[in-house]
Amino acid sequence: SFPTRRSSDLSCLNSYSQREGKGAEMMMKGALFDLDGVLADTASLHFKAWRKLAKENFGRSLPDELENKTRGISRSDSLSVILDYLEITVSKAKFHRLAEEKNQIYRNFLTDLSPDEVLPGMRDFITDLRKKGILTALASASQNGPFILERTGLSKYFNAIVDPSKIEAGKPAPDIYLAATAALELSPKECVGFEDAVSGIQSLKAAGIVSVGIGSDHEVGQADLRFSSTGDINFDDVEEIWAEITNNA
Ligand code: BG6
Ligand code: MG
Secondary structure: OOOOOOHHHHOOOOOOHHHOOOOOOOOOOEEEEOOEOOOEOOHHHHHHHHHHHHHHHHOOOOOOHHHHHHOOOOHHHHHHHHHHHHOOOOOHHHHHHHHHHHHHHHHHHOOOOOHHHEOOOHHHHHHHHHHOOOEEEEOOOOOOHHHHHHHHOOHHHOOEEOOHHHOOOOOOOOHHHHHHHHHOOOOHHHEEEEEOOHHHHHHHHHHOOEEEEEOOHHHHOOOOEEEOOHHHOOHHHHHHHHHHHHHHO
């Protein structure tokens, strides 16, 4: 059977071709990333923007628990969740205006966005993955993804960026992560995904991709492996859980 602790023999691998497995053994070849709350410290700004929108348009406050429910899902899906909570029905045109206004508020919060907003350890972690020959893709629901990658200086670390506007069913459906594996020309089994949202973990699971959650048990307890914060992510632990799941399946 396949050994699960392979950190020592991996440390000498430094190119994609060297990561070809021997015989039928599989190697981890792709890392798929969510953006907000995984790479960039922008997750809470989305909910801050929704709160401002609800206050300004309806004079209403939003409870903390809505943050977890809107994390990871598209702008329009988030707006539906919020309007449901508020028990407010709006016309299609008004819905569109509200979504647009939320994005304006959110973009204003990003005015000073810089490499300082890369979450702790993530630049080094991706650099290390790439040195090991692992391909990287962005699978974020955010249409602001390319802008945020540019402003934080992270664009150059990605082999592929999925355009969420071309994905019919958003997270928790598997589509966006399947599109990311396809963009890297890898199978879901060869990849691992990093997420801070319940919807994102569900999306990875539905796609058959090993999932790493970042956050509390309440937020990402369903993940195959969980780290409390990005600073705790450790390649050997990720590789070990990936090998264990993939080679025992
Ligand atoms: C996700 C966030 O990354 O992007 C969600 O977790 C957000 O909260 C979604 O709704 C869509 O973002 P945007 O930038 O397209 O409104
Ligand atoms: Mg996220």
